[in-house]
Amino acid sequence: MLTKAFFGLLHTLGYYSRYTSVLHHPGRITLAESFVLHFDDSETAFLEQSAVSFNYAIDYSLGYRQKAQYVVRLRGVEFLGNSGAAVLDGKVVVESVGEVSRLAKSEAFKEVSLLLPKQKKGIYTSVLHLPWAGQNNYHWFFDCLPRLYLVLENIKEPIKIIMRRDMAAYQLETLAFVAKAYPQAEVVYIGKHEKWQVEEFVLPSFVANAQSGYLPPDIGAWLRDKLWRGYGVQRGKHKKRIFISRANARTRRVLNEQALLPLLDRYGFEVVRAEELTYQQQVQLFYDAEAVIAPHGAGLTNLLFSEQCQVLELHPANLIKTHYFLLCKGLCFRYSAVVGTEGDKLENYTVDAQEVDKWLTSIAE
Template identity: 45%
Template structure:
C-alpha cells in the first residue's frame, strides 16, 4: 500500500517538475543532423527481401499495432551503417543522447519515439556540467532501453561497437554508464579486446559533458526490428563465443524456453505443450535460472528453440544454426525475432495463440505445434 502511494507521489512530483521546467525552457527541443558534421559510411542501405509467408506475418504484426503496412515495412529497410564526426556536442550521461546547438539529436536515440520517452526529453534529472577539453569520444549507450534488457543491449548497443571498430582508426574513448550490469561490461570488453585504440571510460549518470570531438555511430536495427546484417551478427557471435570460451563440439539439443516464472506472456496450456514437445526430444529450460555463459552455451548447442515471445529469445543470436518456433498472443504480435532469424538465415515459424488476458497469457494451438514438429523432426534425437 505504501509502495503504491509513493509511486503515485513520484509521478505527480515528476509531472509538476516537467510542467514547471518546460515553462522555463529547461527541456530542449529535438532536431536531426541534416548533414551536420562529417558522415563516414561503412555500408549502403538496402531493402530486405521477404517471402510471402514473412510478408503475411508482418501484415498481422502491423495490424495488431494499428500501423499502416507501409509504415511498418519501412522499419525493415536496412539503413546504411555509418558514423558522424561531430564538433562541440554535449553528451547526456543519463541517456546517451547528445545535444548539438542546444537541440537534442534524434539519431543519438535511434528514433523520435525513443527520444521523447527518455529522460533527456521529459524527466527531471540532476546533471552536473563537466568538460573534457582534449581527446576524442564516442558511445553505444542507449538508456533507459538497454539498462537491463538483453534484447536492447544485443540489438541496439553492441552492433554499434562493430561500426566503431571498423570506421574509427584514431584513439577514442567510449563513454559508458558505470552502473552497467557485469554481463554488459564483460561483453563489451570481449568485443573490444582486439582494438586497443578504443578505451572504455565508465561514468555516472549525472553528467552533462561538453565534448569537442565526438563520433556518433548509427543504430544498426530500426526501432521495430531486430534484423542485423550477417557481417554484424557474425562479428558479435564470434567475439562473444570466444570470450566466454563456448564449447563447440557438444551434442545438439532441442530446447523449450518456459515463461512460467514470468508475469507476462505465460502459456496457459503449457503442461500439455511440454508433454507434446518431450515426444520429440525437447527439454524444458528456465533461462532465468542460468548464468549468462550457460545461456549462451545452451543456445549455441540448440538445433531448435521453442518459446513464447520475450527478450530471452534474443539469445538465438548465439545459436550456431537452429529452427525457431515462436508463440504470440493474437492481440499483440511482434516481428523482432522473425527479423533476427531472417538476418541469421535461420528457419523461423510463428504460431498465433488465443487473444490472451490482461497479462497477455494465452493458449497455444497444439495441432499447429504438432504439424511443425512432424514437418521438421521426424525422429527423436
C-alpha cells in the same frame, strides 16, 4: 537573452525539451548504403498478419529497408550520463537516442536531475542507450553493441567509449569482449549525474530497425564471433532442443504451458528458464541448440548465439511481433510461428497444442 538563460537553467537540471538532427551534418561519413530485404509468400503472409495486429503502425509486408550505416564526427557535444543522449547547441540529437518516437516516450531527457559538467579532451563515442537498454538484453545486443562495429572498424585514432559502471554485468563484459581486439579503444565511465563536454564525439547510427533483430551479415557475423570467443563457447557432443519458459514471468505467458510439456518431452525438448542461468551458460546453451520453441520475449535474443537453429515462436493473436522473425531471416534460420488466442491485459494467451505438434512432427522428419 531571457529565453537562453531559461533553457540554460533547465539544461543544468538535466531537462531537455528540444531536439535536433545531424542526418545531413557535414561531419557525416556514410559507411554502407541502405538495401532492401525480399520475402517469399509465406514470409509476407506472416508480416501481413503482424501488421494487422498493430493496425498497420509497422508494416514490413510492404517491404523492409535496412538503413544506411554511418558515423558523424561532431564537436561541442555534451553527453548526458543519465540517458546516454548527445546534446548539440542545447538540443538532444535524435540520432543519439534512436528516433523521435523514443524521445517522446522517454522521461530520461525530461527528468529534473542536477548534471555536473566536466570538460573532456580527446575523441569519444558511446552506445549507451537508456532507459531502453538498462536491463534489457534485446536492446543491448541490437540497439547498442552493433553500433560499435561502425566506430571500431573505421576510426583508427585513440577513442574512448563512454559507459556507466552500474549497467548489468553481462553488458560490461560483452562490451569488453567487443573492444578487446581494438587497441585504439578505451572504456571510460560516466556518472549518472554527470554531463561531459567532449572535444570531439563520434556518433554511430543505429543499425537495427524498430521491432527488428535483423543485422546486416557483416555486423551479425562480427558480433557473434566476438561473443562466442569472449564466452569461450565450445561445440558440445550433442545438439539440444529447448523450450524457453515464461512461467515465472508476469507478462506474455502461455497459459496452457503445462499441457504442452508432455508433448515437448516426447520430442526431446528440455524446459529452460533463462533467468536461472548465467549469461555464459545461456550463450553456450543456444550455441548448442538445433531447435528452439518459445513465446515472444527477450529470451529469444539468445538466438543470436545459435550456430544453426530451427525456431518456433508463439504469439498472442493481437500482438504479433517481428523482432525474432527478422533476426532469423538475417541468420538464415528456419523460422515458424504459432499464433494463439488474443492476449489479456498482460499479454497472456493460450496456443493450440495440435499446431505445435504439427511443427514438431515436421522437424522430426
